Amino acid sequence: MSARADIQQMAGELDESFAEEGLINIPDSRNSSTRCVVETSQQKLVYAVYQGGACWLRRAMPDGSDDPGFGQQDGVTQWQFEIGTDARPTQLLAQADGKILLIGSTGRDPFMRRAAVTRFNENGTPDLIFGTKILPFPVEPVPPDHGLTTFTPVGCISVDGQLLLASGYLLSSFDGSVLEGVGLLNRFDASGAPDLNFGTRRVQFKGEESTVHSVNLLSDNRIVVFGSLNRPDQGKAHMRSALACYTSDGELDQEFASQGYWEADDYSLLGKMQVYEDKVIYASISRLNEVPYIAVNRLLADGSADMSFNSGKEVLIDLEVPSVFPMSVTVQSDRKIVVAGHTFDGQQLLFWLRISDAGVLDESFADQGVFRYVDGYLSDGIVQRASGRIIFAADVGPRTGAKDPKVIGVKS
Template sequence: MPVPLHALLAATLALAPVPAGGLDASFGDRGKAYADFGAGRDTEIAADLAVTGKGQVLAVGTVETGGVSRWAVARWRRNGALDHGFSGNGRAVTAIGDSDAAHTVELRGSGRSLVGGTSDGRFALVAYRADGTLDPGWGTDGVVTTDLPAGAATVLDLLLLDDGSVLAGGIAGDRLAVAHYGADGELVDVVTSAHPFAGTVNGVEVQPDGSLLATGVGVTDDDGVRGVRTEWVDAAGLPEPGFGTAGGVTTYAADSEGNLGNVVRHQPDGTVLVGGSAYGPGDYRYQMLLRYLPDGSLDPSFGRGDGYTDDLFDYYSQADDLAVQDDVRIVAVGWAAGEDPHRVAVSRYTAAGVLDASFNGKGYRTIAYGEGSPTVASSWSEGRAVALAGDRIYAVGGVRFGVGKHDVAFVGVRLGR
């Protein structure tokens, strides 16, 4: 039987090489895929993603309607179409409490996943089976929530251990917190930091030894400027004595009027990467990456020679997530805004912290819905998370369809690397 022409074209596209920074035309609509959770939503935004061994893209985040927020999960097939083998239509909305938000996801094998976030101010974890239904072997009907006495709590990172147990890291009140759960979701232990975080936490990374790296924005100094604040606490919740001063460091970009960190990544060589932004002068916002040596001092071999790099893709730009390739080049995802609509921004840096010109010819690419289309435009789109799989870069976030419209959806993007 002859193979249909459309199947041959799809196979050809799937196998075609994609240049670094180029949108993968074999994925969704010219490299972009969408998951709309229904009309009337005020917000639909993906916060994290995972790529399965089958090439499926699992995105997790939050949908909100009338002030009520819910846990949301979407799965796309390898070609960017919604996977109807997941929850019947590729989308699942899970209500845990009255105010829910999903922030992070990890794969558990055999198509299963574990998602972490918050529900009514509690640590929350939800386990899904491959078909999108809740996993009854985890917690109570697939759900675990944990009250932390330090205050309102949110899971921001998950780490699955070899024995099947889970470390969930995040923030509780003004303290960093790590909870250890058994393979069935039973709570084993909770550790909160001995001292408050000196500022506001935006991102954390759980380490295999149970220690926790966190970054955010520090307290205001005498000149009214807030710096990037990064702290490291050990498995007992005590400051890592070898990192910075009492386990923390605050960094101010030159001539900046404010700085923030959104994502932190510990590297195999002991260095620590942080991504975020620096403000102004002139009311500009620059995407900023920093690299610290193991002792918390800025790495003089990185960026401009002073440990950080700040790049302006438009009037405003910011990094919200980072991934590091095997060749140690750094991929950042976030957003850029200015005269053009607010857009997803994906950039790549060399190991030395310099924009990599082999990526889209200039080191970055900004992406709006309708790019290349004369009829469809977007008033707003934003990247929140990035993942690497094979020779592709994947990013997820949110999109608002049409200038002046309020239809919103998860967005997924695939590019060559």
């Protein structure tokens, strides 16, 4: 029994009833990386580790204990989208029927990779009906004296089982000038067939150089895309967090915000977005007077400000570090918003914080709203439906040293 078993734990601390005192310690995975986690329709946890150039999928029970009934061998499914080619997991999605979608990238070049997706049956075996979908390079061949950088793919599933897959690329010349930065949307039906009517939709926020970070659906099947646009100012990059909304047919929804687009007022970039109860919630980095803040905002389904959330303004949180990276935003059943990631100030520390439904830092959570943990890198986060426990996929260890991949359970 834990030495603290008789001490009342507070929200934001590691939940010592989960796994081994709050941590799933993944066996035989030293110097690997936990990239994503999802809760299945049976309330189990499936998580993906990037290990040895492949995706290793494992499953745990709701309390974090191991589930040996999953996987192809010894509770593990090892997967590469292409045989003998580096495969990196980026997101797991759970279908209502228990099947799991793995989104990732494949390729040998660390900067130029193809977006890929595979579906697995509930027991962790590959779903042969869906198969593996690998998107072609968005620009091929790459023009002479130019370089192509592809972005991390992300996705979401509709109620009827359709998959929206968002990817993108940056095409630049060797002198550093950017030719174009574009997000891309593709859709697949429940059997894995591409939606040819939808095709490949280009996402450019107000026509600017754009990067997509998240995609999600409103209850009427409109598509919300969150990312960053770059509007250079005097030859220097000037980033803004941005949203675009599309109809279910992939056409820009002119009624959303300003002719289909919304953007932040101040310099901001990176981050993640969720749609919860038809409200659009994002967390990003905002830099004001050279100070980096976590910026959290909530908008209504029409792209207007939610006046019940911090009077319609972004919540700005100063963690008093030179660099901060929000990697996950998720919402509890009481509408409180949990943002997590890592900071850098000589060392790279994991953090998570909570914002109330009204849009203020929740001081009942951890240390005045913020929990600062050990050295590491955080990739993903969810909230368990039944227990409300907060779950993170993260790596523990110094920035330049060996990492231990973990799944972390936090009290809510």
